Amino acid sequence: MTEEIIIAGFGGQGVLSMGKILAYSGLMQGQEVSWMPSYGPEMRGGTSNVTTIISDERISSPILNKYDTAIILNQQSMDKFESMVKPGGNLLYDPNGIIRHPERKDINIYKVEATHIATEMGNVKVFNMVVLGAYLKIKPIVKMENVMKGLKKSIPVRNHKLLPLNEEAIKNGMKSLVKA
Amino acid sequence: MEKELRLMKGNEAIAEAAIRSGADAYFGYPITPQSEVIEYLMAEKPHERTGMVVLQAESEVAAINMVYGAAGCGRMAMTSSSSPGVSLKQEGISYIAGAELPCLIVNVVRAGPGLGTIQPAQSDYFQSTKGGGHGDYRLIVLAPASVQEMYDFVELGFELAFKYRNPVMIQSDGIIGQMMEKVVIGPQKQRRTPEEIIKQCPWATVGKPTTRERNIITSLDLVAAKQEEFNLKLIKKYKEVKENEVRYELINTEDADYILVAYGSSARLSMKAMDLLRAKGIKVGILRLITLYPYPTKIIGELTKKVKGFLAVEMSAGQMVEDLQLAVQFKKPVAHFGRLGGVIPAPEEIVEALEQKIIGG
The missing domain is CATH 3.40.50.920 (Rossmann fold)
Structure with a gap:
């Protein structure tokens, strides 16, 4: 099994940390992982993206231009990455702020109202965990217990009191996935 | 064996490996895409863990000359930078090679020439392998392709540097520096004691006992014939490196x-x-x-x-x-x-x- 994922959105949406938690979850269950952020001028405001790969085998290139799954969280990223999903692959997006919805017929398209759900939960910071939950519903490549272990490793100890809220966000994301 | 698995950036792996390999000193100056090396070291406070010195110098030139000084005392010293910063270090690197001192230099390469851009490149190969500074010298150059190798090559680099009394360079790039992968972290090695340093490095300038002549660290010899003799000695050393260290x-x-x-x-x-x-x-x-x-x-x-x-x-x-x-x-x-x-x-x-x-x- 090799899953090659691009996660792309605005800086501040938790794109990089979502990738990191996913990578840590893979690590926790003994898989090979890689996490490659865009670190160019775009990290200084604007769009942000990370390529995360989880595999049973040695990972070759950490940078790709074809993905099994694209998780898209803003319009710019939709414009850039929709065409880069492998045929038969998955595209997951939050329709909030999306003007031009994905049009490809040869891939599976999913939606999650993550902005809306996070707002309802009273903490917009869990937005990325809602999206992660929706992704794990599509591709349960890592077990929930390992996600929680990965989460614990990824966030500072002072924020560990927020682990239950994050878990709830992941579960809400799983429940709210819609196939487009 | 206290082996530990972590998810780390390549640059962080370099920093942790420096502490764990028992290095005595890191001198550096921040530059993208390798600033995480010094950031990590500063946050980890290695002076509390092992007594290792970490210092942000006033410039890259200062940092490499601090490495030169520490290496002259037989210490395990290193610096890191990215391409434009490594160009600044070249004079110091040539002097260190000329004084036959061990040290580790990390270059997380970005595109050039000049300030170029902060994105990854491999355009410093000539500089690393053909002598970026002046004079007939060589660096032993290691090229990690994973975060694990970023970690492993720090200890290997120091080992080779001391074996051959020659600067070693790790030539990485923005991709390997910035990406995170799984790393197996090795046990903490003790820093060498002053006695162990004297034993390992009889050439080090660590105070003159009455039992021997002064040790002199220099790359200067004004007698041409003697300088040639030294050049031939270096060539012999590089021949040995070529015979034994190809990886x-x-x-x-x-x-x-x-x-x-x-x-x-x-x-x-x-x-x-x-x-x-x-x-x-x-x-x-x-x-x-x-x-x-x-x-x-x-x-x-x-x-x-x-x-x-x-x-x-x-x-x-x-x-x-x-x-x-x-x-x-x-x-x-x-x-x-x-x-x-x-x-x-x-x-x-x-x-x-x-x-x-x-x-x-």
């Missing part, structure tokens, strides 16, 4: 008709390209360079007898390919493929380059 990895070369020659992040991109080519029925293997100097000339000679052609994949305008051509000696076709300026080639572009430049060429 590389062969991937799927047994049945290969074509070889991609690459190092660092280019080797990773090439592995993906190899999978794509093999899926098309084209038998491709990879020679991944681990040491850039010494260059694996001998194995290339052996491969030349078996294969139909070579493609050097490097994110430069064609630097390492010159050494490849020298090793192949025009017996088989050799071509170069690379993107420049911080643009990272897609594996599909490597496939196309091999098909057009070598198979169809």
Whole structure:
């Protein structure tokens, strides 16, 4: 099994940390992982993206231009990455702020109202965990217990009191996935 | 053995490995894409863990000269920077090589020339392997292709530096520096005691006992004949390095008709390209360079007898390919493929380059 994922959105949406938690979850269950952020001028405001790969085998290139799954969280990223999903692959997006919805017929398209759900939960910071939950519903490549272990490793100890809220966000994301 | 598994950036792995390998000192100055090295070291407070000194110097030039001073005292000292910063260090590196001192220099390469851009490149190969500073000297150059190797090559680098009394360079790039991967962290090695340093480094300037003459650290000899004698000694040392320290990895070369020659992040991109080519029925293997100097000339000679052609994949305008051509000696076709300026080639572009430049060429 090799899953090659691009996660792309605005800086501040938790794109990089979502990738990191996913990578840590893979690590926790003994898989090979890689996490490659865009670190160019775009990290200084604007769009942000990370390529995360989880595999049973040695990972070759950490940078790709074809993905099994694209998780898209803003319009710019939709414009850039929709065409880069492998045929038969998955595209997951939050329709909030999306003007031009994905049009490809040869891939599976999913939606999650993550902005809306996070707002309802009273903490917009869990937005990325809602999206992660929706992704794990599509591709349960890592077990929930390992996600929680990965989460614990990824966030500072002072924020560990927020682990239950994050878990709830992941579960809400799983429940709210819609196939487009 | 207290072995530990972590998810780390390449730059962080360099920093943690420095502490764990029992290094005495790190001197540096921040520059993208390697600033995490000093950031991590500052946050970890290694002076509390092992007594290791970490200092942000006022410039790259100051940092390399601090390394020079510490190395002269037999200490395990290192610095890190990215391309423009490493250019600044070249005078110091030449002096350290001329004084035959061990140290570790890390270059997380970005695109140039000049300030260039902060994106990854491999355009410092000439500078690393052919002597970026003046005079007839060589660095031993290690090229990590994973975060694990970023970690492992710190200890290896120090080991080689002390074995040959020569500066060692880790030439990485923005991809390997910034990416996170799984790392197996080794146990903490104790820093050497002053007595152990004197024993290991009888040349070190650590105070003169009455039992021996003064130790002098210098790269100056105004007598031409003596300087030549010293140059010949260096050449003898580099010959030994070439005989003993060549490191590389062969991937799927047994049945290969074509070889991609690459190092660092280019080797990773090439592995993906190899999978794509093999899926098309084209038998491709990879020679991944681990040491850039010494260059694996001998194995290339052996491969030349078996294969139909070579493609050097490097994110430069064609630097390492010159050494490849020298090793192949025009017996088989050799071509170069690379993107420049911080643009990272897609594996599909490597496939196309091999098909057009070598198979169809």
